[in-house]
Amino acid sequence: MAHLADLLLLLVLLSGFLILGTTRLTTCIRGVAVQGGLLGLLPLALQPVPQWTAHTLGLAAGTILVKAIALPWFLTWAIREAAVRREVEPRVGYIASMALGIVAVAVASAVATRLPVPGEHPILLLATSLSCVIMGLLVLATRAKALIQVVGYLMLENGIYVFGLTSVDRVPFLVEIGVLLDIFVGVFIMGIVVFHINREFDSLDSARLTELKD
Amino acid sequence: MTGWALAGLGAMLALAPLLPGVAAKTKALLTGRRGAPVWQLYRDLLRLWRKGAVYSTRTTWMFRLAPVAGVVTPLFATMLLPLDCRAAVVRFAGDFVAFAALLALGRFLLVLAALDTGSSFEGMGASRDAAFASLVEPALFLGFVVLALGTGQRSLSAMLGGDAGTLSWGAGAPSLAMVAVSLFFVLLAESSRVPVDDPATHLELTMIHEVAVLDHSGPDLALLLYGGALRMGLFAALPVGVLVSRAGLAGPLALGALLAGTVVVAAVVGVLESSMARLRLSRVPQFLVAASVLASLGVILQLLT
């Protein structure tokens, strides 16, 4: 089971790089959907089969439903509605983004070796969590399109969720509900605003949102 | 024992031209054709050897040197690989640097020969070739770094499943998987295959490696083609050596496994060629950097475990 968890975490990291390096908007959304699916399977992989509780199964099912199905579907709908140009237009080039992604993973791994997590967890868990957080912030900061910024925010939330899995048995249900609610409602509202942005500005380039300044 | 190592060297030299044939045959079969037989390259080499060479009056000795170097450098590099999983014919600490250096030297001389013709068309192909090769070098070295970290050795003979076969699949699996995929990308780049370069293209402006060897003819071209096949064999042997643990096998079985593995890799290349198109030229660097990214990820994972 430990190997399966390691594999899932590795695939999560790889999908993060996919999001950083791809040129197509739909691939970004599929990347974050794949991440969501992997994260849904992660709580199942972290515990051996006999120890699965209703809580674990519910968490896995809920995560997959929200992160892998509902949210990507919603984002795809937003793309169609807004008739956006399907290219990601980054302010920082793709190669530089991928290089920064590697730096993020290196930093996260260095931190992970220094901060011990209580309980039995693969060391890759903390590294993956922090990598996703940093890569999500990277996407938020370097991408101009509003929809991609939402994808970056989802990656940030995925990283936080992975970290939350280390305390699943210690801090009860509320937290998972809180995280999922956060993503769902936050992205939902963001999606609606994105829709309005496109209507008003005829583009989803948030670099154009520069009317208000000092 | 050097006995089997020499046998391995001979086998690789003899069987290298089979690999491009396997790739082409796979691609043909998957696209619904019968295609040329797998040993077609042998016939081409023989045919070209019997022809005379035509040299442009503007070329110098460099133009005649490059094909020879194109065979000699991969030959020496083959001597550094532990084909029978015990030891290579030549081994010393840090020989992986020599491995990469030899192959780079061969490519360098080829680029110089292309520039030697004075034709801007070949210069274009050579410059693209050189650019892509330089982008993929880091991936190759990072892959070697992972192997060195994993086995604690600095010689290729030990790193690629040598004396003790110390690379276990248990803990080091993720990083090895990353390295294997990264080395496969390196193979695609170095042997100019899809998605980096399409060897079957007939549109001049989309050629990269084809253009660099455009002016060579006769025996020179035969040497170049053979050298290219040998390079493909070498780069195919790397991921096989990483993925397949041949520690417990006896000499001939290990050698056979490696050769069979390279044939499988060639077939996978053929599958890839039949299923995707070459990437847009401006997107190729991203693909190559992805290889380096995968390899660096392998390094980080190796350091974590």
Next chain:
Amino acid sequence: MLLTALILVPALGAAGAYGGGRGTRHGVWLVSVAALHLLMVAIAWVAEPAPMLDGWLALDSLGLAVLSVVSVLFLVVATYAVGYLRRERARRAFASWLLAFLSAASLVAVSHHLALLWVGMEGTTLALAPLIFHRRDRRSLEATWKYLVISSVGIALALLGTFFLATAQGDLGSSGLRPLVLEDLLTGAVQLHPAWLKAAFIFLLVGYGTKLGLAPMHTWKPDTYGEAPALVAALMAGGLTSCAFLGIARATQVTMAAGLAPFARPPLFVFGLLSLAVAAAFVIGQNDVKRLLAYSSVEHVGLLVLGLGLGGVGAYGSVLHLVNNALAKGLLFLAAGNVALTAGSERGGLLRTIPASGFLLLIGLFAVTGSPPFGMFLSELTILRAAWGNGHPWIAAVTLVLLAVIFIGIAVTILELLYGPGRSGARRERESWWLIAGPAALALAALVLGVAIPGPLQDLLARASTALGGIAP
């Protein structure tokens, strides 16, 4: 019982407001629910409510202070809304979102489980977004987008910080302590893993600091306060900042209890002074009144965090400043809203056209810049005293200089607005009583607090500052 009622009553009110139609009935509904909420808070003052949900909900002195501030401010904003809704068209959900904000803010104030507190902060973020977008034009869309992105990232980082805090507690199986509950965090503070606690503190400071509007995470503030309706901006400047400050205060409480005060102080100083500096820089030459007030808000949250970091009397100063800030900001934003409502974009001569609102704006100017006899003078003085006395004299000096610069900047703009030439032939406009009463009450309260702080309030603030590791003067 009372604690859940404090959260549920506004929530039910929000649902009820959505059910009714549009128009002025919303205003009445808002005032009624707000008055009921304030009544419950008053009961909580008199009879301390018992903790609920196994200690997850409880009301300590700091929470009660924040709750009272938010409740009073909300009642004033509700009365203002009566007049506002008569003039402006509002969508059906306007009152609902306002009440949802009140519910979420109450949750933040009464929750002692830090994850529940986070849920409340998240709720305030989401409840305010539609309110900022009220006018539905390009500028407010841009402001809402910036607000959403930056606030959501801040909230996400705060969640990560909360998780780090839970990890710092480690394995609690045998000790019987409850994870992430404030009391147990404080009692078990010395056993908290220091590295995780430090990481948690930084993330919580940055995350909740984004909501608070500390520099350099303040960039959403000018746009948001500038484009949102004035009463929403008033609620944010007074209510949201108080809630966010509570989040940071809880984190500071735990960190100081664990003996890591020397680690916690420098970041608080840095963020506080940086906010003051940024406010001073951008306040000069700022013509838009609401953006001007946004930078003033950045200044004041900087002071809040500075006082928190200084400790000693500074903690008392911070809590007092919390109250004064809410009163002054509420006053100013509502008066500025009147300027927008009645006089439009008139520049100058407002004391002639809308004398009551103009006068309130003038009073607000003095209140928010910390001039005696208003309450803010006392709180700023207390914080400066703490800086001088606790061995950070240079902090006091820098703060003093920056405060002076900010005073000049705000005064220039507002005085020009009030006394400047203006349009010739402008007549006196009629001002609705509803739009004046609220701000006037806030002005009066600000004045009272400057002259003599009522006994019970002083008592509450003293207890709150002791909880923050400080001392009362």
